[in-house]
Amino acid sequence: MGMIREMVGYSLVGLGALFYFFAGLGLLRMPDIYTKLQASTKATTLGTFSIALGVGILDFSFLGKAILVIVFIALTNPVAASLMIRSAYKNDAPKCKETFVDEIQSPNKGGDSK
Amino acid sequence: MSGSIVIDSIVFGLTGLGVLFSLLRFLLGPSSFERLAAVDMMNVMIVGFIVILSFMFKNNMYMDIAILYGLLAFIETIVFARYLESQAKGQVSEKKSGDVK
Numbered sequence: 183m184g185m186i187r188e189m190v191g192y193s194l195v196g197l198g199a200l201f202y203f204f205a206g207l208g209l210l211r212m213p214d215i216y217t218k219l220q221a222s223t224k225a226t227t228l229g230t231f232s233i234a235l236g237v238g239i240l241d242f243s244f245l246g247k248a249i250l251v252i253v254f255i256a257l258t259n260p261v262a263a264s265l266m267i268r269s270a271y272k273n274d275a276p277k278c279k280e281t282f283v284d285e286i287q288s289p290n291k292g293g294d295s296k
Numbered sequence: 297m298s299g300s301i302v303i304d305s306i307v308f309g310l311t312g313l314g315v316l317f318s319l320l321r322f323l324l325g326p327s328s329f330e331r332l333a334a335v336d337m338m339n340v341m342i343v344g345f346i347v348i349l350s351f352m353f354k355n356n357m358y359m360d361i362a363i364l365y366g367l368l369a370f371i372e373t374i375v376f377a378r379y380l381e382s383q384a385k386g387q388v389s390e391k392k393s394g395d396v397k
Contacts, residue, residue: 192303195348199310202341206317209337215329218321222333226340233344237351244351247359251347254363255340258370262336265374269381270329 187239194236201229213278215270223263230255297352307348315341332376339369 208221231252238248271286297304315338322334343366350358 188298192298196303196306196310198344199307199314202314202344203310203317204314205337205341206314209321209334210317215327215333218330219333222318222337226337226344230340230344230347234347237347240351241354244356244359247356247363248347251343251359251362251366254366255343258366259340262370262373262377265377265381266329266333266336269377269384272381272384273329274385275327275329 191236191240194232194239198229198231198233198236201225201232205229214281215275216267216281217278219263219267219270223259227255227259230259297348311341311345311348315345328380332373332380336369336373339365339372343369 202225205222205225208225209218212218212221234248234251234255238245277284297307318334318338318341322331322338325331325334343362346358346362346365350356350362
């Protein structure tokens with residue numbers, strides 16, 4: 183029982199660290215600000231969930247505050263990313279050249295050539 | 297953290313690489329939005345790292361520090377994003393509504 187618990191906990195912590203690595207890689211390599219924020223926000227949110235849950239499973243006395251950390255990150259991180267993307271869009275931040283649909287400018291056009 | 301050097305190297309190495317990439321993006325980001333995004337993502341990674349440290353030192357108080365750090369990072373991100381949004385051009389309507397008392 184204890185060994186299975188340790189295996190699950192360390193696997194979750196390692197998975198969270200892997201998601202942090204992917205978030206940093208996306209932030210470094212993506213072409214424009216929108217794709218950078220999309221990659222890094224989702225990956226850091228899931229990585230923090232996984233690390234906090236893994237630590238809570240490894241030591242059950244940490245589980246309550248770990249769930250508190252998860253709820254807090256789930257509430258704040260998407261709001262912060264949405265605000266950053268909105269400020270970048272209002273300042274006309276450059277899009278990468280593969281972007282051809284802007285649904286705020288033209289909501290009825292675009293999509294898959296209907 | 298765990299007594300096994302392999303698990304320690306994987307966890308700390310991957311988290312450190314993530315923070316290092318964010319720091320690189322902060323240093324060579326072309327605009328201030330990339331720098332703001334890099335700082336926010338680095339803060340979230342540091343919150344997760346403080347959670348790991350609380351397990352490593354077997355101290356329950358580090359969880360409170362992580363929550364407080366996340367709260368301060370959220371406020372910092374919101375303040376800078378609202379400031380950059382207020383610098384945008386073509387916000388005539390907001391200025392007009394601000395002038396009308």
